[in-house]
Amino acid sequence: MEKLANIDLNLLVVFDLLYQEQNTQRVALRLGITQPAVSHALKRLRHLLEDELFERTSQGLQPTPRASRLHPGIADALARMNDTLNLCDDFNPAKSERTFHINMTDIGEIVFLPRLLQHLSRHAPGVSLNTVRSHHNDLKNEMEEGEIDLAVGLIPQLGAGFYQQRLFVQRYVCLMREHHPLAAEEFSLEAFRTAHHAVVVARGTGHGIIEEQLAHAGVVRPVRLTLPHFAAVPYIVSSSDLVVTVTDKLAEATRTRFGLAIREHPLTFPEIPINLFWHRRFHQDPGNRWLRGLMFSLFSE
Template sequence: MDIKSVDLNLLPVLDALLRHRSVTLAARELDMSQSAVSTALGRLRDTLGDQLFVRTGRGMLPTPRASQLAEPVNTILDKLRDEVLSASGFVAADSERTFTLGLSDVGSYVLWPRIVSAVAQQAPSVRLRMRVVTQPLIASALESAEIDVALGAYPDLPDTLYQRRLFERKYVAMVRIGHPLAGKRLSVQAFARCPQAVVRLASGIQDRIDETLAQQGLTRERVLEMPSYLMLPPLLDAGDHLAVIPGQLADAFARHGQFKLLKLPFDLPASVIRMHWHKRFHEDAGNVWLRGVISSNFA
């Protein structure tokens, strides 16, 4: 039998008849006339090639074929109601869904622990995964659902992505507590002369520093370039390098290490941390819930 020839609207009728064994009661539950239920039963008999129900002195009794269909028909209708027609389909407290978050190295250090804690409070069985992603990979990763949301300062992402502003981060200079500049007011000249560990990322903040110094005829004299902010603490702790890093990350480093934070001697624009997701998943109930948890903690 070709499924295209089967009217699936007949399944609720069969289910109601199997439970009530009465055309009258089935019609009342389905809000149909008795004649319409009887017509539907006739079509079911033709489709399945079986009488399905036989009238007896004890009412309508199912045939063996009809009895065999009771459980699968009920299962099909339950899945249709719960997984296809449900308005949400996602209950955080009961869900075992896995979400993958795309974060920068800063986000993995500053944001990730708070997100894990917040999700665990509302959805103890939800599983979280983290990927450190670079800006060129974000759009395709969100579109393909390799990641569910991306968090960070990522300028110039495509219009296929939705976004929400979470917070701003300002930059500070960080040195070890015993550094010659620790506890002093940092001048532009002293900043330029100090050996520096530089992390160049998509935010472009290091290029902005170079431009600011160039306007005053200065350049950073000794620069050590590194790929990640997370590599900075042991380097700064071991010598006299200075690093310009996001304030929230500097605060976290200072709590766990012997570092001093210094106000920069020039103004830098704050980076805006945003949450990004693909329009494919804008109305996905689980994605909506996850975005709500993140927004409530950081927006």
């Protein structure tokens, strides 16, 4: 182990090529260095391994018995190292059986997963997805450790150490059943104030801005149901007279299937940027690159 710590990996590459070529000039050409540099490397190897290693003969440099014993192990180690390094550059989605972990909300699952899974079934049938929900420091740590590959949404806490790419922006609309008494007319601020509402309190997602803006505008409306997530909203709204404020992407994704009506919101809210996030440690990871490229090609606007 002591000798290994003192040997430059490049010296072993020179040793392997000298064994193959038996000529310092040809080795220099293959490595793109000068012949004196090859000779200097051989001199260092002789000193470190305490053997001549190669003797000059009329047939060129011939390995000593010790060099002949060393070469199979060195050549095998270099080949395995080369295979390992090249493995980092390969990702074949058609053959991969990798499971990717994506942090997203229930809205994200409704908006992204149907199209994403359709694509995977055709082009990457062995690839699996696992959606997770982590918040704040947990999310940062899990992405840094590689436990989560990508995060998608409005996640302002992912700053230093993270890359991000804009997919699209969302806006807020009002969602109600198609034959709601208020769906046949303009949905005014007064109609909004008097309608019965469902409210989603999705902590840690940025959607709290809805209640903040309403409070700031002094708008009060009767709330009949409070939910911790959006997934149940289309089921509930389609079978009641409740009105709910949701993103336009969720509204469009559920309108036809659940028989819903979308109305412009009578109040103006800031648009919501939806970004794709990944940790800089995995910026060059081939699988991560492939998945975020796929997400961008499918969903960017």
